[in-house]
Structures are given as C-alpha cells and as structure tokens.
Amino acid sequence: MKGAAVVIIGAGVTGLSAAWWLARDGVDVLVLDKGVIGYEASSRNGGGATHYQSPLFHEEQRLWPLMDQLLGYPTEHRPERIVIAMTEDQMARYRRMQRILAGLGYRADMMDPQQVRDAVPLAGDRHIGGVHIRTGGQANPQRTVQAYAWAAQDHGARIAQHVPVLGIEMAQGRAVGVRTRDGTIGCDQLVVAAGPQSGVLLRGIGIDLPVAPARAEMIVTEALPLMPLGGVDGNGLYGRQTLRGNLAYGGGWHEWMDDLPLAGKLPRPSTPTITQIALRLAQILPKAAHARVIRSWAGIVENTPDGRPVLDRPKAPGNVTVATMSSVGFGLSPASGRAVRDLVMDGRCGFAEIGKLSLARFAGLDPDWRRLQGWVTPRAEVMA
Numbered sequence: 569m570k571g572a573a574v575v576i577i578g579a580g581v582t583g584l585s586a587a588w589w590l591a592r593d594g595v596d597v598l599v600l601d602k603g604v605i606g607y608e609a610s611s612r613n614g615g616g617a618t619h620y621q622s623p624l625f626h627e628e629q630r631l632w633p634l635m636d637q638l639l640g641y642p643t644e645h646r647p648e649r650i651v652i653a654m655t656e657d658q659m660a661r662y663r664r665m666q667r668i669l670a671g672l673g674y675r676a677d678m679m680d681p682q683q684v685r686d687a688v689p690l691a692g693d694r695h696i697g698g699v700h701i702r703t704g705g706q707a708n709p710q711r712t713v714q715a716y717a718w719a720a721q722d723h724g725a726r727i728a729q730h731v732p733v734l735g736i737e738m739a740q741g742r743a744v745g746v747r748t749r750d751g752t753i754g755c756d757q758l759v760v761a762a763g764p765q766s767g768v769l770l771r772g773i774g775i776d777l778p779v780a781p782a783r784a785e786m787i788v789t790e791a792l793p794l795m796p797l798g799g800v801d802g803n804g805l806y807g808r809q810t811l812r813g814n815l816a817y818g819g820g821w822h823e824w825m826d827d828l829p830l831a832g833k834l835p836r837p838s839t840p841t842i843t844q845i846a847l848r849l850a851q852i853l854p855k856a857a858h859a860r861v862i863r864s865w866a867g868i869v870e871n872t873p874d875g876r877p878v879l880d881r882p883k884a885p886g887n888v889t890v891a892t893m894s895s896v897g898f899g900l901s902p903a904s905g906r907a908v909r910d911l912v913m914d915g916r917c918g919f920a921e922i923g924k925l926s927l928a929r930f931a932g933l934d935p936d937w938r939r940l941q942g943w944v945t946p947r948a949e950v951m952a
C-alpha cells in the first residue's frame with residue numbers, strides 16, 4: 569500500500585477526527601485500522617459531550633453545534649443535559665459541577681424534585697433534585713463515526729480497514745513507517761490513536777504511555793415515548809434517549825484488564841454489570857422500569873493514571889503524535905482531532921493550553937502504578 573505524509577493508526581473517533589481536520593487542510597492522510605471504522609469504544613459509548621474538566625472543553629462546546637454542518641453528515645447532536653440526583657452526595661457533586669460551569673461562563677440551573685418531574689416525564693418521586701446543564705449534550709456515536717469517516721474521505725483522506733499495524737519502523741531516530749502483514753507503509757509523520765492498544769505500540773519505540781484497559785458496558789431498552797430532552801442521566805449513569813425512543817445507558821464499575829494484545833477476543837457484556845445499570849436506570853427513570861432491555865454490549869475504555877487524555881508530540885522521536893483519550897474521547901473528539909492536526913502541522917496546539925495533557929506529567933510514575941491505584945485484573949476464579 570502507498571504510504572502517506574501522515575499515517576494515523578486507529579480509525580476511532582480520535583483518529584478519524586484528526587484525519588478529517590488534516591485532510592480539509594489538504595494534507596495527504598492514510599488511516600489504518602485493524603478492524604472496521606469505529607468498531608471499538610468509539611461506537612460503543614454513551615455519546616456524552618460535557619467534559620468541563622478538560623482544557624479542550626471550550627472547543628468541545630463551540631464545535632459540537634457546528635459539526636453536522638462542518639462534516640456534511642448527521643451526528644444527531646442535541647445540546648443540553650439534565651442530571652438527576654438520588655442521594656445527597658450526588659446532589660452535592662452536581663452543585664459543585666454547576667459552580668464550575670458557572671465559573672467557566674456556562675449556564676446550569678439547579679432543579680428541585682418538582683422541576684425534575686416537569687422536565688423529565690419518565691422520572692418518579694424518589695429523586696431529590698438535579699441540575700439542568702444548558703450546554704454540553706450528546707450525539708449518536710455510530711452516526712458520528714460514520715460522519716467523520718465520510719467527511720475525511722470527501723477531503724481525500726484514505727482509510728484502510730482490516731490492516732493491523734504490527735509495529736513501528738524507525739530510522740535515524742524518526743518513525744519512517746508502520747509494519748503490516750503486507751509490508752511496511754511509509755510516512756513522514758505518525759499519529760498513534762489506537763485507543764487501549766496505543767501503549768503496546770508505543771512501547772516498541774521506547775515511548776512509555778501508561779494506560780490501563782477496562783471493560784465498560786451499555787444497555788438499550790425498547791423504544792419509549794420521546795422525552796422533551798434526550799440527555800438525561802445521573803446516579804452514576806451516562807447515556808441518552810435515542811431519537812427513536814430507546815434508552816441507551818452505561819455506567820458503574822470498570823472491570824480492569826491486562827494489557828491488550830494487538831489482536832484479541834472482543835469484549836462481551838456480563839449479567840451482573842447489566843443488572844446494575846438497569847437498576848440504576850430504574851431508580852432515576854422509574855416510569856421506564858417496565859421497559860425490556862433489548863440489547864447490550866461491552867467496550868474497552870483506555871485509562872491513564874490521572875484520568876486525563878494524552879495529546880502530545882514528544883521531542884523524541886519528534887515526528888510521532890500520541891492521542892489517547894482516557895475514557896472521555898467521544899465528546900472531546902471534535903476538539904481532540906483539531907489538537908492533533910495542530911500538533912502534527914505546527915508542533916503545538918494553537919487554540920487551547922494542553923500542557924496538562926503531555927506525557928511528561930508521568931515522568932517518575934511508580935512502575936507499579938496500576939496496583940497502587942487498585943486497577944488490577946480480577947483473578948479468573950473471582951470473575952467466574
């Protein structure tokens with residue numbers, strides 16, 4: 569296969585958004601994926617886009633309402649979100665969130681129980697309040713992945729599916745290509761956006777990216793009458809009501825996994841996790857408690873030790889950009905792709921201060937950091 573000025577490993581939302589931003593600037597881009605576009609976390613997530621703790625938050629909020637028009641394809645983005653509290657602890661957390669958002673210049677209104685009932689027809693009597701965030705929102709992950717891919721191709725990007733990258737070729741201190749089953753594909757610049765597999769790929773060229781994979785799950789109910797606002801969550805859940813009326817929700821515990829091999833079995837949902845998600849959902853939306861769960865799936869999230877993404881172009885090798893999103897990559901994807909474009913083309917992000925997202929912050933990290941954080945893989949007999 570012909571090489572490219574920029575090769576991107578990974579056709580999830582991060583790699584595809586980066587490809588689109590680069591291609592619309594006329595850059596020759598090739599995206600390689602071991603499977604099909606968006607088949608991993610990028611199409612299996614809750615669709616939430618309210619990452620107020622990220623340095624990319626302002627850009628996330630600016631871009632989402634424009635994305636359908638910019639991409640030329642629908643993402644089903646809908647703004648605003650109501651978060652329902654079942655406990656005082658949750659309410660205190662949402663008050664803090666409201667204050668942070670206000671400090672950032674975004675409106676969010678605390679709600680009493682009656683206001684929640686008025687705004688959310690499926691809510692019941694047992695919640696103690698909530699918060700209505702007038703920004704943020706959510707989109708359809710599958711539609712969004714497709715929209716990025718089509719839009720990138722419209723600008724000339726190439727996307728090759730079923731091409732696992734087996735390693736990175738180096739020469740004179742630079743990444744010069746990627747190794748595949750059919751030979752080496754050359755590049756001037758390389759972007760590693762391979763989700764939880766980024767760590768394994770980068771280790772091969774001496775870059776230490778601390779990232780721990782974990783399994784997370786989603787359930788989908790049969791369709792229910794549409795609520796005025798689809799973005800309703802809380803109580804440890806994330807998710808939304810789809811335009812068709814299904815409730816699509818995830819949340820709860822992360823099941824920590826060992827390092828992922830470059831090819832492996834697909835993650836499967838588990839009954840205890842699904843049951844927990846369904847219980848929490850019935851608590852915030854009791855009038856939906858009768859709804860049947862018609863689908864469920866698992867996906868793998870990629871977690872860094874401090875929960876923040878890594879968006880960085882380290883000094884050595886100098887032509888490799890690292891983009892791994894630590895479980896917040898869907899919502900941030902319009903902005904993360906633009907940041908990757910800037911890192912590749914200009915060596916720095918021109919629209920946000922992303923120093924906090926550099927790899928250097930992990931210098932001196934205890935090699936045993938996963939065990940120290942309790943992020944360990946359960947032994948087989950415990951999982952059985």
Ligand SMILES: Cc1cc2nc3c(=O)[nH]c(=O)nc-3n(C[C@H](O)[C@H](O)[C@H](O)COP(=O)(O)OP(=O)(O)OC[C@H]3O[C@@H](n4cnc5c(N)ncnc54)[C@H](O)[C@@H]3O)c2cc1C
Nearest residue numbers: 578580581582602610613614616733763867896897898899
């Ligand atoms: C259940 C669940 C719910 C979530 N909810 C939300 C949410 O509400 N909001 C939010 O913002 N985020 C959410 N996330 C997290 C979000 O989905 C991820 O952060 C985001 O999708 C990461 O995108 P990515 O493109 O960086 O990685 P991925 O989606 O993991 O894509 C990486 C791609 O790289 C490919 N790849 C890997 N190794 C190789 C290789 N060797 N060669 C070639 N290709 C390779 C993979 O096949 C994959 O397609 C959720 C995740 C899950 C699982």
